[in-house]
Amino acid sequence: MPSSFTVRSASGYEQLMGRWSRQLAGPFIDFSGIAKGERVLDVGCGTGSLTFALPQAAEIAEVEAIDFSPIFVEEARRRNSDPRITISEGDACAIPFPDGGFDRALSLLVLHFVPAADKAVAEMRRVVRPGGVVAAAVWDHLGGMPGMRMMLDTVAAQDEQARSLRAHYCFQPMMRPDEMRQVFMAQGLESVEQTSLMIRMDYENFADYWDPFAAGEGPLGKYVAGLDPESRARAGEAVRAAYEAGQPDGPRSFAAVAWACRGVVPGGG
Template identity: 70%
Template sequence: MTSSFNVHDAAGYEQLMGRWSQKLAPLFIDFAGIADGEKVLDVGCGTGSLTFALSRAAELSEIDAIDYSPVFVEEAARRNTDPHIKIGQADACALPFEDGAFDRAFALLVLHFVPEADKAIAEMRRVVRPGGVVAAAVWDHFGGMPGMRMMVDTVAALSEGGRQLRNRYFFQPMMQPGEMKRAFVAQHLVDVVETQLMIRMNYGNFDDYWAPIAAGEGPLGKFVCSLEGSDRVRVDTAVRSASEAGQRDGPRSFANIAWACRGVAP
């Protein structure tokens, strides 16, 4: 497996996305369901937003959390104080667990960064017992993330490289309406339901929004850090102008929508 998410460092990820994953996690758990005594797998745990929310949500017998990135695994392990949580590095497309080992397998904000997302869903289904639940959520980059779209549309207006970024960013795996549901059904999951979950991303000012991207975090940060000289200055200036929208710099709040899907293993 490869991942299209550019990991720079854990602190930068937290500012870029981790803080918003923490807000989304309880909504996702409510949708996916959880019960005391269950054994749950968190696929693509990142720095632990869902992992630790699961620990707070129920008295689970065990939480296994895996991620492809050693940076994330190290940070999640550093934060962990729950003996029921096991954290390790693994491939979402080749999970190191036996068939039917878990009551539930979850993936929060992961599948759109897995090029072989269908294979990851198949693996999640494999490791869940009959009657267990597979659930996932991904951001709606095209229609549900105005804060990030502000930046992507701005750079697309400036260069061919920006337009190529937009084409990649908006149409990553599992992001289109009904796409995850079709993928779940194709893996023979039953009682499949897809819905939308919404949070707000609240920024103190432009630097709060821009700093992790400017430092190279994620796919947008990777693009920005590939620019040099006047091209970089032009992008920085244009995105700041888009954020300010003719007003003074200050707090900004953006609604953000994730597609969420769950299904039952037959």
């Protein structure tokens, strides 16, 4: 089942989101737990933010990483130099591994882009052994992403299409309070816990913030790329004014909050 995330290039994704997912990987691993000798599955690995952080956090035995996008898989493979890591194309809703083969299945910033996110959680549970851990994190687009809301709210004031995009963007799967916890429990996971993780997104200037959108990366970039030239220029100037907020262009910092959830596969000793 394809992701709803739009990716045009690995480098564009890195500027849009990869640099922030790398920051979030550490807190997510701390919350999810990891132990020496484990076999771990990274579901929706992207360019490898979580994949490459896992061996640095513990002396794990193996990491299998999958992603639906061949662009991401190619880039992650290019970056990989660790023989313990294998990266391949795969569907979060039909994980290409047998039952119970992993100690943990982790998914960082992916499930909100999977239309049948509950099926992905079920698949993650299936491939983890009894007593193993399933964990995931998604951005809180409604209340925890002021940098992205700034862009969305600005263009929504100009355009009905942007208002429709905002309605979808803010309520993607797993984003409502307690939604992930309820899905984890519905899939039979035990000892389910949910929390919030926060990083900061720091930009050098407006171009550092805006360029990935202008290049068509991600759902918001797809919207910008679909505008006619005049509307695109008008949107860019309006978002620039919001970013600068009456001060000269330069560095800006935005908090970014993710929902994170973990649960244990029943049957462990």
